[in-house]
């Protein structure tokens with residue numbers, strides 16, 4: 001899977017709440033640190049494997065553990081029609 | 089009063105002008121005239137103030153927002169302020185060139201209203217001949233421009249049988265989301281209750297159909313459902329709680345906690361012309377009147393749902409119990425509930441159904 005943000009879905013830094021948010025039609029999802037680090041790497045060119053490898057290096061954590069979190073998070077966003085898959 | 093959280097959404101009712109005349113329109117019976125509308129400069133300032141106090145989502149609405157000649161300028165101003173900008177439109181007045189200008193100005197999303205799934209129905213309900221065809225064309229322009237499209241379909245007694253057709257149409261129009269919104273009785277809609285209020289059996293069927301449809305359309309189109317007024321056992325949390333997540337600015341600049349708040353007697357609204365939006369949000373009488381839960385009467389005060397629905401809708405309490413501070417009369421625990429049941433019976437037995445009263449300037 002090579003995830004991308006669907007049109008009209010974008011990251012935004014909320015300076016009032018001092019947090020990152022994902023803005024989308026009728027939605028504003030407040031992002032925690034992990035979610036933001038994942039979404040920041042979702043650009044429609046990197047595959048999930050590359051995103052996971054990148055996160056594993058950056059946070060010095062085992063890729064298998066990260067892989068589970070990334071899959072669960074991105075699948076959830078897919079069913080919410082916020083994220084698509086270039087390979088699909 | 090503790091400091092309220094920052095608001096997330098602003099509904100900007102740019103104008104009450106609209107080429108359509110939907111009988112379920114939630115605009116107030118007393119419509120704001122063009123001469124009283126806020127100027128481009130004032131709206132621009134309001135958008136900046138909104139972003140400064142934490143608003144993330146801006147809904148450009150009306151009336152028909154495209155009736156404003158400065159709609160492109162206003163969209164650009166909203167975008168420059170950093171707001172996620174949604175255009176809530178009937179589509180009338182959006183040409184290919186105008187839509188391209190809106191996209192360039194930074195428009196993020198379009199929500200298109202659907203008056204019916206068939207041309208005869210749509211044009212009869214909207215009171216605008218040819219409206220359906222124009223709308224289909226606009227949907228095409230929106231998706232061609234790469235913007236996400238949401239359809240908003242108001243469902244009522246006269247079109248609930250078309251639900252399946254409505255969903256199929258939405259998907260074929262390229263919609264990513266559809267809001268199936270049962271008619272809400274505010275403004276002009278209250279004049280048409282006897283003709284539009286769904287029957288109990290329609291509501292039962294609708295709930296089943298929605299559950300099945302969500303499955304059928306999974307991963308292709310999201311379905312948001314606004315359940316009908318009057319039929320549930322417990323009320324909805326209006327606006328996610330009074331003065332807790334959003335605000336509404338009327339065409340003339342009045343700042344309100346919900347789009348129907350001007351139907352509530354006794355509230356004093358302030359104008360964006362006089363004070364900063366943030367001060368109004370924090371301290372105006374209208375926002376603090378029903379904010380939080382301290383003001384709630386019994387049975388809400390000792391109810392386990394107190395922090396779930398905050399006692400329900402103030403407009404509904406004002407309309408059905410003649411007391412805006414009462415427990416929402418729709419609630420099974422409200423002493424007014426039997427009156428609501430009697431009203432449903434009276435409004436749906438057909439005896440009082442009549443010609444539709446269309447929304448228009450008086």
Ligand code: SF4
Pocket residue numbers: 106107108109110112113114115150151152178201447
């Ligand atoms: S509900 Fe109909 S009449 Fe009212 S603003 Fe929307 S399109 Fe216009």
Ligand code: SF4
Pocket residue numbers: 322323387388389391392393394395397398399400415416419420421422
């Ligand atoms: S009693 Fe009040 S708080 Fe409890 S469900 Fe009814 S309206 Fe909501």
